Amino acid sequence: MGGAVAALVVAFLTWTVPLLGLTMGLWFYVLVANVPGVAFAVTALTKIPNTSEVERFIRYTWACNFAYIALSVIFAVPLAVLFIMMMLFGG
Known part of the structure; x- marks a missing residue:
């Protein structure tokens, strides 16, 4: 259960x-x-008595989390550049 909660928090x-x-x-x-990651984590928490199902959904959640972290880095870089430009030029 701790792994599913940790995946949900991430x-x-x-x-x-x-x-x-x-x-x-x-x-x-x-x-x-990261809507799919949250959905998989909630599904893992609802499948608590069935260990194999919980482990499978935890793996899906972590796969989504890692994919969305990589995607967030790609989207965060332009956001940081835009923020710096706004601070420099007073926009």
Whole structure:
């Protein structure tokens, strides 16, 4: 159960880049939200008595988490550059 909870927490932490993009008014950053990872983690928590099912959904959750972390890095770099440009030019 601890692995499923940890995967769920990390899945929610991957939502920081989309939330940061939304606060800057960039609505398309919602596309980077890790909805499948959260769904797989919740499904793993609902399958608690069945150990093999829980392990399978935990693996799916971590795969989604790692994919979304990589995607978030790709989306966070332009966001950081945009933020720096706004701070430098007073926009």
